[in-house]
Amino acid sequence: MNPMGGHGRDIRQAFARAQPSQEWCSQPLVVALADVGDWKPYLPDASMLLDAAENLRMQRKRKQGDREVLAVAYALHRLLLGQALGMDPMAVPLWRDALGCPRVGDNLVHTSLSHADGRIALAVSRVGPVGVDIEPLVRARMLLEMTGVICTRLERATVETLAVDRRERALLGLWVRKEALLKAAGTGLSVEMNSFDAPEGTVRPMPTLEGGAWLEMLEAGPDCLAALARPVDAIAAAAWLFPNPR
Secondary structure (H helix, E strand, O other): OOOOOOOOOOHHHHHHHHOOOOOHHHOOEEEEEEEHHHHHHHHHHHHOOOOHHHHHHHHOOOOHHHHHHHHHHHHHHHHHHHHHHOOOHHHOOEEEOOOOOEEEOOOOOEEEEEEEOOEEEEEEEOOOOOEEEEEEHHHHHHHHHHHHHHOOHHHHHHHOOOOHHHHHHHHHHHHHHHHHHHHHHOOHHHOOHHHOOOOOOEEEEEOOEEEEEEEEEEOOOOOEEEEEEEOOOOOOEEEEOOOOOO
8 A cells, every 4th residue: 555645756757857967876976965845746656665664664753744754765765776776776675784774785885864854865885885964954053052962172162162153053064974974984873973073074084984984065955954974085976856857
C-alpha cells in the first residue's frame, strides 16, 4: 500500500530532468540540494522507492510534513546513489550502521544525508568519506544558549565579541561544519563538538579520517546554511535539483 496515497508523477523522470548534465552523477564527488516543496507532486512515487526500514522510519514520524520530508529525502538519495552506481535505485544496498550513518554495501561509495525544515542535502563520494549538513537560519537563535556545547574555548571567545545577529549566524556556521565533519568521520555526536575547532576553508584532522577533511560552506539559499566535509583533493560538483528546471 502506498503510504502517501494518491497518484504521483514519475519521480525517476523528474530526477533525470533535474540534473545539471548527463555526466554530473559520474563525477567523483557530487552534492545535491533540494526543496521538498518542489518535489511534493512526486510524493506517492517517491514512497514506492523506499525499503522496509526507510518506510518504518518515515511512518514513525507523527507529523505528515515530517513524513513527506523523509519520503522525498530517501527517494532522492536512492536515485542519486542508483545513478552513481549504475543500478536500479531500489536495488542499492543502502543501510545504516550502529550510529545511524548511511552506508552503501561495503562502502561501494561514501554518502551523507541531511534534512531540515523542508530542505535536503545529499552527498555521494567515490574518493573517500564525506559529510554534509544543512540547517535553517531560524534555528540560529536557539544556539545562543548552546555556545559552550558547540564551541572550543577559542571559538567561544571569538563569537562572543560579535553582535547578537552575527553571533547567531557564526554559531550556526560552526554547527553545520562540525556536523558535516562528524558525519564524514563516522562518529556521529559521540565526539563532543566543543572538543575540536572547525574554521571554514581548512583541513581538519579527525581520528578516523586519514589525511583529514576539507571543510567548506555550500550555497544553500537565503534561509539556510549548509556545509561539506570532503576529501582534501576532491572537488564537489554541487547542484540544486528542481524537478522542472528553472
